[in-house]
Amino acid sequence: MSxxxxxxxxxxAPVSAARAFSTTTPRPLAKITIIGNLADTPEVHSTSTGRExxxxxxxxxxxxxxxxxxxxxRVTSFAEGPQRDYLMNLPKGASVxxxxxxxxxxxxxxxxxxxxxxxxxxxxxxxP
Numbered sequence: 001m002s003x004x005x006x007x008x009x010x011x012x013a014p015v016s017a018a019r020a021f022s023t024t025t026p027r028p029l030a031k032i033t034i035i036g037n038l039a040d041t042p043e044v045h046s047t048s049t050g051r052e053x054x055x056x057x058x059x060x061x062x063x064x065x066x067x068x069x070x071x072x073x074r075v076t077s078f079a080e081g082p083q084r085d086y087l088m089n090l091p092k093g094a095s096v097x098x099x100x101x102x103x104x105x106x107x108x109x110x111x112x113x114x115x116x117x118x119x120x121x122x123x124x125x126x127x128p
């Protein structure tokens with residue numbers, strides 16, 4: 001088999017061959033990785049169904065040293081057991097590494113103004 005025939009086969013391969021590594025269909029997904037510091041200790045909140053979740057904020061700096069900018073990310077965690085205990089005992093300012101699913105939602109505030117909120121649901125959490 002010559003190089004040109006292999007190249008020709010690759011050039012006319014079906015689009016599905018591009019995802020040959022996966023047996024699932026592609027689906028849209030937004031993920032985010034945050035490395036930063038806890039803004040405060042995590043807090044326990046109850047959802048409308050009564051399930052308890054942890055909420056915390058992470059501050060992450062970017063930019064040159066003389067012009068640093070801080071981005072704040074609000075994170076929701078469904079952690080249970082030892083991971084939840086670990087999160088609850090982290091002090092303000094602790095360095096953290098968070099991977100999560102990102103989404104943007106819109107809502108109307110108490111003044112009738114439309115607002116947008118960037119949400120992160122934690123999937124992986126480790127100290128860096």
